[in-house]
Amino acid sequence: MPTKKQSHVLEDQEQLEAIIKRMKRAQGQVNAVVRMLEEGRSCEEVVHQMAAVGKAVNTAAFTLISASLKECLVEDGRNQVETTEKLQKLFLSLA
Numbered sequence: 001m002p003t004k005k006q007s008h009v010l011e012d013q014e015q016l017e018a019i020i021k022r023m024k025r026a027q028g029q030v031n032a033v034v035r036m037l038e039e040g041r042s043c044e045e046v047v048h049q050m051a052a053v054g055k056a057v058n059t060a061a062f063t064l065i066s067a068s069l070k071e072c073l074v075e076d077g078r079n080q081v082e083t084t085e086k087l088q089k090l091f092l093s094l095a
Helices: 013-039 043-074 080-094
Strands: none
Touching: 013 043, 043 080
């Protein structure tokens, strides 16, 4: 049975905690957008909040990819080329 190759998992706890914090903030912003819609707030206000959510999520994703690429470049003995190519594809999917 063929084994599935493991993708990179971010090991930098400081970066990981920062990403989690940013995503929790984005989660709160999404909840705020839902409330605003339910309250009948203006389209302009809602769209501004949606833009903030998108920026927060994209920043978290770019940070995750950037930190992972950095780790891949300093790892020894792992399949750096394949992992780096996967992370680059992820980066491009956000661009």
